[in-house]
Amino acid sequence: MASRGWLPEPEAVHRPPPTLKIIRYTSRFLLATTLRGDDSELAQRLKRFESSIATSRKAYRLGKFLGGVNTLRRTRLHGPYGALEWLAAGGDTVYYFTEQLTWLVKAGLLPDRLAPRFSRVSAWGEFVSYLGSITLSLLRISLLLEREAALRAELQRQQAKQAVAAATGVAQTRRQVQQQGGMVLAVSTAAGGGLLLPAAAGDDDDGGGSAKALATEIRLLRAQRYLRTRGLMQDLADLLMVLPDIRSSSGKPRGVLEHPATLALAGLVSGCLGAYKNWPGR
Template sequence: MATQSPPPSETPKTHLSQASKERDFLTHLEVYLAKRDGIDKLLKISRYASKIILSSSILPQTLDLNHRLKSFESSVGISRKAFRLGKFIQDINSLRNSNFNSTENKILNFISYGGEGFYYFVEQFVWLSKTGLIDAKYSSKLQKISAWAEFVGYLGSISLKIRDLRRIDEEEGFLVLKIEDLKSRVCGFDKEEEEMRKLGVKRFLKKLSIVQDVSDCLMAIGDIRDGKGRIFNPVLMASAGLISALISTHKNWLSC
């Protein structure tokens, strides 16, 4: 009797699962660097690491390397804006595909995706002003509008993620009660424990995402205030940018 082969619909899924497990570091890196966000976040790490070195005065002001680092940081900043061309469409689609199960959720999604989308849209004109195609006199106004849009977007994003975190806690509480019930019945609960583990990972990533948004929001406020205020000193702002870059790099690495 011939061995029955698995249904065609299951074969690709199994194959992909095995390929994912067997994928080595360089293959993973290739997939990561093929994405727009992968390159963007590596540039972000480079930029804010340079800013920390420059703002902390580690290098003497007279050193030629210091001037080269300033030029590098500025060039990377302009390059990152080029990588955002058309990125606002991603937010438009996210807004279109959002699940508006309540008025509050609808408002928060609109604030989050709408603010971020408008920020990326304005950033295209900021890039054009930085490259010289648009008169530089508009650069300051465009950057201010961009910073306000970014700030509003992150407020919405943080609110949504806090709601998601509460929902995860509720799901985890339900699972704890279910596991205790199964224990009392002397039943197996391996599936529930696996779900608990996944929820724990999900909660951790959500908390990291909130830290990232708070860091970016802090930088947006700094841009709105033109860096005025003790809390908005260059070292703190650069450190917030680096924290945000490292977290987003970690998330993007796991997702590809």
């Protein structure tokens, strides 16, 4: 099977700490389910807490757009899938730069009337970034599956060849014994001996080592595919949260995908996947 080649590795996507994300969207999930429509003191405190975390996450992103600028400088536009990498990095840069302006509005340095415009530009930048990242992830997973299928076919071919060679070697040894007079070599049971046959042609170290190398590479490809799939799921969850922001809605959810509980759950999924990826020892 001919391979289309490997996609270059992307620059690391700058993400806020998953701990803050998990705490924030846990609060939003509680406000959208258990405390929905509740005007108690607990609900009001939780709303203020969630808003404070959102502002803290924006402050954490200060200066992160420079990472996107460096990525754009290093990415070759005419290279393999360079346009998609530029799309992802460019959207990421616009998103983080606009988030700084949004934070300045919340801090009181810029007028509040600019907040909706900044929010819209930020959402579109994030949408473009995830669109490019998701497309690249799908292409990489496709290439990993293609390479894994080719290695599996080669491994099965080698195993079948070794099995045929082993059976042929045993048959040849038996014919040699029969040609020498059909004598059966009896060995004392107490000595624990037996008839020693020559090694089969397919059991040499070279063939066995090649099969082991193929099996090891298949396991590594499977692990990479698992990581790519997990990253794809995280991007899809984040993309789901962006969609309501880029639609000109009246502020009311248009369906189950825009329900506050659904969006909060998507944020929790994304945060948990990010925490698992950054877990110590992994």
